[in-house]
Amino acid sequence: MARPGTVIAVFISAYHHDGSARMKHLIFSQMQTFRGLFTSICLIFTLAAFFEGLGFADEILFGILTLLMLSAVGAVNDRHGQKFFIVSAAITIAMNMAAYLTPYLNLDILSLTLNLLILGYASWLIFLKVFSATQIDSDLIYGAICIYLFLGIDCAIAYDVIGLLDAHAFAIQQDVKDQSLAPAIETFMHTYLYFSFSTLTSVGYGDIVPVSSLARYTAILQAVAGQIYLSVLVARLVGLHITARH
Numbered sequence: 001m002a003r004p005g006t007v008i009a010v011f012i013s014a015y016h017h018d019g020s021a022r023m024k025h026l027i028f029s030q031m032q033t034f035r036g037l038f039t040s041i042c043l044i045f046t047l048a049a050f051f052e053g054l055g056f057a058d059e060i061l062f063g064i065l066t067l068l069m070l071s072a073v074g075a076v077n078d079r080h081g082q083k084f085f086i087v088s089a090a091i092t093i094a095m096n097m098a099a100y101l102t103p104y105l106n107l108d109i110l111s112l113t114l115n116l117l118i119l120g121y122a123s124w125l126i127f128l129k130v131f132s133a134t135q136i137d138s139d140l141i142y143g144a145i146c147i148y149l150f151l152g153i154d155c156a157i158a159y160d161v162i163g164l165l166d167a168h169a170f171a172i173q174q175d176v177k178d179q180s181l182a183p184a185i186e187t188f189m190h191t192y193l194y195f196s197f198s199t200l201t202s203v204g205y206g207d208i209v210p211v212s213s214l215a216r217y218t219a220i221l222q223a224v225a226g227q228i229y230l231s232v233l234v235a236r237l238v239g240l241h242i243t244a245r246h
Helices: 004-031 034-054 057-077 082-101 105-131 140-164 183-200 215-246
Strands: 170-172 206-208
Touching: 004 170, 034 057, 034 183, 057 082, 057 105, 057 183, 082 105, 082 140, 105 140, 140 170, 140 183, 140 215, 170 183, 183 206, 183 215
Parallel strands: none
Antiparallel strands: 170 206
């Protein structure tokens, strides 16, 4: 017969092992929530805005795209799509690194296009999860908000690609440009990201105007998609709330 002290020691060891496993599972699951993704997006752009004037434009742009990709990987836990998404994200991050290290325009366009496709795919996976849910909770709401933010970010990347393909695709007032910033970060954050969310929220200040047909139709599609998404989102959340009450 085992001694009582031995039994207690084994029990305590098993408890600590189980508790450690539970803690790791809890931390990992929190990293994969949409709340974590929303927090990551806010932190990424807050830090980028803080450091953008320090002369690290290319590094900031590379960091933004890479961190967004990693944050999306952590939030997407679809069994069928996650493996493909992880491999695609790794290839895209490698392409971001190549575009960062080399001055070739074609690599910049290819890198941005891959980021657009992969973040769009992540948005689609999150969309499927959010709108297939049968119960509403706070994490679901954060997921819906992340889709809206990704729509603005994806379109900003699309506008950046259009601007690289056609230098006259957008008419920008001269006093809008920040001459203290390097072209890469000034173009993405102070031009296309700003214009994208202005279009998405139907603000339209008029200081940046799409000129080419591709830029105009992209802006129209984004404005329509933003309004439709908000309408469908509110209807879906209200429907889930009513169902939960009954």
